Every structure is written in structure tokens, then in C-alpha cells.
Amino acid sequence: MSLVVAVIIVVTAFLALYWVFYGQRKYNEMFMPKRKTKLKAILFDLDGVIIDSFEAWFNVFNHVRKNFKLKEVSKEEFRKHVWGGSVQANAKNYFKSKDIGEIEKTFKNLMQKYAKKTKLLPDAEKVLKEIKKKNIKIGLATNTFRKPVLDALKFHKIEKYFDAVITADDVERTKPYPDPIIKLCEKLKVMPDETILVGDTKNDYKAGKAAGCLVVGLNTHGDLIISKLSDMLQLI
Numbered sequence: 001m002s003l004v005v006a007v008i009i010v011v012t013a014f015l016a017l018y019w020v021f022y023g024q025r026k027y028n029e030m031f032m033p034k035r036k037t038k039l040k041a042i043l044f045d046l047d048g049v050i051i052d053s054f055e056a057w058f059n060v061f062n063h064v065r066k067n068f069k070l071k072e073v074s075k076e077e078f079r080k081h082v083w084g085g086s087v088q089a090n091a092k093n094y095f096k097s098k099d100i101g102e103i104e105k106t107f108k109n110l111m112q113k114y115a116k117k118t119k120l121l122p123d124a125e126k127v128l129k130e131i132k133k134k135n136i137k138i139g140l141a142t143n144t145f146r147k148p149v150l151d152a153l154k155f156h157k158i159e160k161y162f163d164a165v166i167t168a169d170d171v172e173r174t175k176p177y178p179d180p181i182i183k184l185c186e187k188l189k190v191m192p193d194e195t196i197l198v199g200d201t202k203n204d205y206k207a208g209k210a211a212g213c214l215v216v217g218l219n220t221h222g223d224l225i226i227s228k229l230s231d232m233l234q235l236i
Contacts, residue, residue, distance in 0.1 A: 039236070040194040041137035041163075043184055043208075045175075046144060047084070048200040049218055049229065050124050051152055054083065056117040060110050061090070067106055068098055084201030086143045086174040108145055115151040120158070123230040128161040130233055137188045139195075140165045141180040143203070164188050176206035181213060198232065 047053045061082060062072040073082070073094070082090055091103045131138055138161055142149055146167040153159035164187035171179040185192050192212035199205060200218040208215035215222045218229065226232065 037191070037194045039136060039196065040190045041139055041185070041188050041196075042131055042232070042236070043139040043141055043181065043195050043197045043213065045084075045197075045199040045201070045204050046140055046142040046149060046152070049198055050121060050128075050140075050158070051118045051156065052121050053114070053118040053152070054079070056114055057083070059117075060107065060114065063110050064103065064106050065094070067110075068095060068103075070095070084143070084175075084203045086168060086203075087145075088174070104145075108147070111145065111148040114148040115155040118152055118156075120156045121229060123228065125156075125158055125161075127229050127232050128158060131236060132161055134236055136236060137163045137190065139163060139184045139188050141175070141184045141197075141207075142166070143168050143174040143180075145169055176203040176210075178207050178211035181207050181211035185211070196235065198229075 044050055047057065058075060058078050061078060065072055082094070087104055087107055088100065091098065091100050095103050128138060140149070140153075140162050142165075144167060146165075146169040149165065149167050150159070153162065153165075164184055166180045166184040166187070168174050171177075171183055173179045175181075181192065181197060185195060188195075193214075195213050196216055197204065197208035197211075197213040198216045198218060199208065199222070200220050202221060205215050205217060205221050214224070216232065216235070217223075217225045219225070219227060224235070
């Protein structure tokens with residue numbers, strides 16, 4: 001065996017030991033930063049996190065536009081400027097000069113079949129089930145109206161996992177304001193810094209940070225970023 005080969009073997013072995021005894025630990029610390037408080041609850045957004053409702057919401061939104069004799073928006077524009085926003089904000093940007101009460105009423109009427117056109121996202125129930133096993137409370141904060149939200153949870157048979165649900169009907173100001181998160185924490189009887197908020201839009205991030213949560217972004221900005229919901233199991 002040549003000296004060069006021997007050196008390579010020794011260095012490789014050293015690096016392997018370094019990773020086992022130090023590198024892996026540092027990696028885990030970066031991915032799972034130390035908390036100052038005990039984790040007592042995990043809060044979820046609904047649309048795009050627990051259920052796949054993009055197509056349903058896209059169709060409802062354009063149906064409402066059509067009712068007001070307005071031109072349909074493209075999926076690209078909807079995803080970039082509408083998705084994840086509140087009805088109030090979307091009304092201001094896309095239904096200018098229209099009565100907000102009439103817009104909300106139209107949305108609620110058209111969303112009656114909303115639940116059956118959504119899909120439960122992969123691993124969603126598995127993640128909720130594992131969180132429950134660890135006696136961590138689970139909350140839901142969404143900008144969607146209460147009835148379609150409860151219908152969707154019942155349709156997908158996951159309502160049993162949530163200890164509290166806050167919707168657009170429960171607060172005056174929805175996300176990106178922190179009001180839904182704060183109210184949800186009050187119902188769960190936890191402090192925001194004792195929670196993790198999981199969301200998929202910038203509005204989730206803004207609301208969570210303003211409330212004082214650790215925010216996990218599902219393929220979006222966050223204190224931590226995950227690519228799939230099952231990655232949450234590494235944090236609990």
C-alpha cells in the first residue's frame with residue numbers, strides 16, 4: 001500500500017468519525033434550533049399545508065369574478081397575488097368599488113361544494129396522528145370561512161385531530177395580521193413562543209412572526225424550511 005493511499009484512508013476515516021461525533025450533532029442543531037420554552041402546540045394553516053385546495057379556490061375565485069362581470073385571472077396571477085390572502089385583501093385588489101359584504105356572501109355561497117373538490121395532502125394525517133401521540137396540542141388558523149373549513153375537515157375525517165380552529169369568521173383582521181394566531185393560542189391556552197406555526201405563504205410567515213411563533217415554511221420562507229409535511233416529524 002502506497003503512502004498516498006494510506007493517507008487517504010486515514011483522512012477519510014477521520015472525516016467519518018468527525019461527522020458521527022460532531023458534524024451530525026451540529027447539523028441537527030441547525031435544523032432543530034434549541035427552544036427557550038417547551039413546545040406545547042403546533043399550529044397549521046389549512047390550504048396548501050393540510051389540504052390541496054388550489055384548484056378549488058382558483059375556480060371559486062374566478063366564478064365570483066364572473067358573477068360581478070369581471071375578467072377571469074390566470075393561474076399564474078392567482079398563485080402569485082391571490083393565493084393565501086384574505087377575502088378582504090383580495091376584494092380590495094380584484095373587486096374594486098364592489099360591496100365587500102356582497103363579495104363575502106357570494107364567496108360563501110359558491111364554496112358550499114368546496115370540501116369535495118379538495119384533496120388531503122400526502123402524510124397530512126400521519127403527521128397529525130404522530131403529533132397527537134406526543135400529547136402536543138394542534139391548532140388550525142386559516143383565512144377561509146368557518147363552514148367550508150369545518151366541512152373540509154369532516155370530509156377528510158381529520159377534524160378529531162384539532163384542538164382549536166380559527167377562521168376568517170372569528171377575527172376582524174386575518175393573516176398577515178397576527179390576530180388569528182394570537183386568538184388560536186388563547187383557545188389552546190398556550191403562549192405563542194411555546195408553539196410552531198406551519199404555513200406555505202408569506203402571510204403565514206408574517207402573521208406567525210408578529211405573534212411570536214417559530215415559523216416553519218413549507219416550501220416558502222420561514223425560520224426553518226421544509227420540503228414536505230412529513231419533515232415536521234423530525235422537529236418533534
